[in-house]
Amino acid sequence: MSEGRLVQRRVAGRGPVRSMNSRVTGRSHAAASAARWDTAIGSVGAALIVGLVTAVVAGRAMRRPIDRLPADRAALKVRDGAAILGASVLADSAMEHLRGGFYNPAMFAAPVTAAAVLSASVAEPDPRERTFAHGAHAAGAAVGATGLAFHLYDVGRRPGGASWQNFFYAAPIGAPGALLLAGLFGLASERIVAIEHLERHPRERLRIARLLAACSGLALLFESAEVALLHFRGAFHDPAMWLPVTVPPAAGLALLHHAARPSLHRDRLARLLTGTTGILGVVGTGFHVYGVGRHMGGWRNWRQNVLAGPPTPAPSSFWGLALIGLASLDLLAAEGLPR
Amino acid sequence: MSETFLAPYPDYDVLAKWDTPSWNEQTREVMAHRLREVPGRRFFDEEEWAVLVAVCERVVPQPERAEPVPIAPWIDAALFEGRGTGTHFATLPSGPEAWRRGLESIDREARARHGCGFAALDATRRDDILEAVDAGDVDAAIWRDLPARTFFRHLLLEQIVALYYVHPDAQSEIGFGGPASPRGYVRLGPDRLDEWEAPAAAKRP
Amino acid sequence: MRAPVGVWATEAEQRPRATDGRAPDVFSRDGHVPMRQFEDGEDVDFAIVGTGCGGGVLAAKLAEAGLSVVAFDAGPFWRPLADFASDEREQDKVYWLDERLSDGDDPIELGSNNSGRCVGGSTVHFQMVALRFRPEWFAARSRLGYAVDWPVDWRTMWRYYAEVEDALKISGPVSYPWGPDRGRYPYRAHEVNAAGLVLARGAEALGVPWAATPLATVSAPRGKSPPCVYRGFCKIGCSTNAKQSVLVTYIPRALAAGAEIRDLAMVGRIESAGDGRVTGVHYHRDGQWRFQRARNVVVSGYSIETPRLLLNSATDRFPDGLANGSGTVGRYLMVHSNHAVWARFEEEIRWYKGPPSMAVCEHWNYVDDHPTKDFDGGYAFMSQGPLPVDFAKALVSNTGTFGTALRNRMAEYNHMAGLKIVGETMPQAENRVTLDEETDALGLRRARVTFSYADNDKRLFRHSLGFMKRMIEAAGGFDAYETSSTAHLMGGCRMGHSPEDSVTDADGRTWDVPNLWICDGSLMPTAGGVNPSMTILANAARIADRMKALAARGELAARHA
Incomplete structure (x- = not known):
């Protein structure tokens, strides 16, 4: 019995108990290196x-x-x-x-x-x-x-x-x-x-307005394609992920249609869809913030999840594009629209 | 021996992540238990224990450490507690018996060759004996039906490395990321690191 | 009471958790879900022994069909979020560590290599590689000229692969380079890590296709499962629930549908009556032997425990074990050869990040006529990412390296990459599970596992080693070396076309005992050159549908028939 205790003491003496106390319960080391990394991202x-x-x-x-x-x-x-x-x-x-x-x-x-x-x-x-x-x-x-x-x-x-x-x-x-x-x-x-x-060149003004509408329409289609690719990568695991691959391209097509043959009716449709697209851009940001939180460790693990989760700044690009689309609609409207 | 250990990540310590999202509560508990509650000898007798400690010192020499990673106490504890591995090779006796006979045979091999026990030999002689055991180049009268290489590789070496490389010091020395939950990794490509990984090693000679 | 393996959550190893009308909620740290419970004396429709790829699927699908089900597992009922540590030694608690005798010319390692012991079975520790059999393998004898045919058509299996791939939301590539069309995987493949890119580079250099491995860990959120964080501890149990194990997929479904799961319940014997039918199972739980009555018993204990239980249930009427009229119970046990080539690279690979096998090459599974192909069957090989202990064990057990040399070899850990096969072995009658004289703590005779490679098996792995060495060097690897090992278990109670040379029919019903069934990997007549989990799951899903159909026709004893 005394033998066993002897061994135990010897082992304990050689063991990492002492170092443990300084390395693990003393948090300075851990905190210091964590701080170093935080500095990088911070x-x-x-x-x-x-x-x-x-x-x-x-x-x-x-x-x-x-x-x-x-x-x-x-x-x-x-x-x-x-x-x-x-x-x-x-x-x-x-x-x-x-x-x-x-x-x-x-x-x-x-x-x-x-x-x-x-x-x-x-x-x-x-x-x-x-x-x-x-x-x-x-x-x-x-x-x-x-x-x-x-x-x-x-x-x-x-x-x-x-x-x-x-x-x-x-x-x-x-x-x-x-x-x-x-x-x-x-x-x-x-x-x-x-x-x-x-x-003195109303035709030129109209041309610029139509061009802007067409370009913003194309831009929306282009952005939607990228969203479609990335949401496909995410397997459309949430039904809401279908919204930004349906509404913005519809807005893009409406803008293109309106640019090709401007009319009051097409203006209304394009305005509705483009406006919705803009709102989606803001709402989407919220969805992405929520999505980051759903990753393992949530926002506490932000240094991984902000990078690995859905990109929080991305959806707002729809907001920006929608504003441009709406501006093109304003310009066209200023030129007067047939019914 | 002439070979020295070249530490590729000298400044890296997985324990530095103890308070970060790389470690969860259960891992901290498990590791604290491993680091603080090194068990005493309960299974082996004093002679067997001395041989085991001497073998561990040669399988994983740690001359640079003031506090070497403990291995023998955990082998003793596993055998004392009857913790299995799931495999009992038919050519070997059951786990506890194989350990006793294997260590005894190593010690007797030393006595037959050098006239003293394994633990009393210098490093070179110990290594020579372990190499002979691995090669099966041993005295059949001592080992009888115990297959030296199977014992050496599948019980002795496997268990020793299993206990060494679960220790944070060993994980740090090879630049392993260490515990990782809830936080894992983002950058997966070659030569790409997350900030919470071991900084890239200097190129080895 | 057995000593706990782990030092954390030890109560799960010592006291049943699924009791008092509730079972652990696997998506919580300490919560529960309601669970229906049955009396021991109640004649349930199905007593299922094992809750892995076979039993777990069956429990869910049969319960969902309104049948009464009690499923037993010898191991604990884990809550991964709270119970699983990032520690290789602690996580030994998910393996079957009871000693089994390993015999033969090439004795196999058991335990962590291939045997789980917890609710969810081996899927709790599997590496999530989700491959399908090559269609021709289901007719290996008639189409390819070796081994035997399965009693199942590949097109049927193809449908069930799709079903279980959806149940586990497999993350796989948009198009898969080998075999007939398999539809789209439910989730997209993961980003391939540096270790996988080594395989990709090598494959492109050698002019063979490669693919991102279809994996049973989600690449996007799924219900309460967050996407994989690439922590790399998959093989010792996923602590985030990204891994779509049976524990977090079929088991919750089974519980919700009214099945009872009994954890820490070791079934030691199947009781049979004078009429040759089975009447229930004797199981050990909470320190005592109990008896559950059942109209049908399904054995889903995998390739060692399934034959062991049948052999341990011998009676005067069935002196060689239950359902063993053919003498094939325990025979035709197969493994996968698991040979590997490892090499160093200039760059840091850091293979500890991500699931261990993110890239796969099935080239040699689909090539029949090639001048170098001197073997029957096939092999897939995958990129590797062993944890330190796993890697160190392979190194020392294959090379005998020790001392400072060992530490220096291990210090190259971050510069290593490897390619490892899942190599088909031939079914041989002499590779088998028998009973040893020695008994375990419960007084049950232990299993003795006898395994020897056939010549064909050896030709196969030699071929693979040569090919993988060329590939890893083509990818930039140097100082290459080889290791050998085995993985997975298949066969041991194979299904077949006739009672003379198989244990069950195509439905998993034993030829000898009409209400005794088998449903797990032991049914597999051939091993194929891919990881077996998806095949076992698909086969179980198929058998469940067959059982439901038989019950509906009154050809199976069930109350709700």
């Missing part, structure tokens, strides 16, 4: 928020408080839409590229440009070309287009090539498209402001 998050706020403040400061003509008001609406798109891309690309570990420095281009687009879109529309806003919008479009090409390349270079698996999990094809759109619509807003100067 700083990206903080940079994101600071970027957003700065962009909005800087952009707003560039808007002039003046009476608005219909075209001006429409242009502002387009810019609000582009700004929301830009904000969505800023947050989404920052998160997705964080998930990709920013392993390629070019991945910083997306959030930085998106912030510039956001800032430019909040600014006062200005038809001149040598402005910051014009440059930022053009840059957004260019970086978006480049990103599109790069993401396609990423799909192609993986084992499996152009397969469902890679469309699901390689760099998402649709995401840079949103940046491209934000830039393009920002540029479009500058053209719309120029409409004032086209008073």
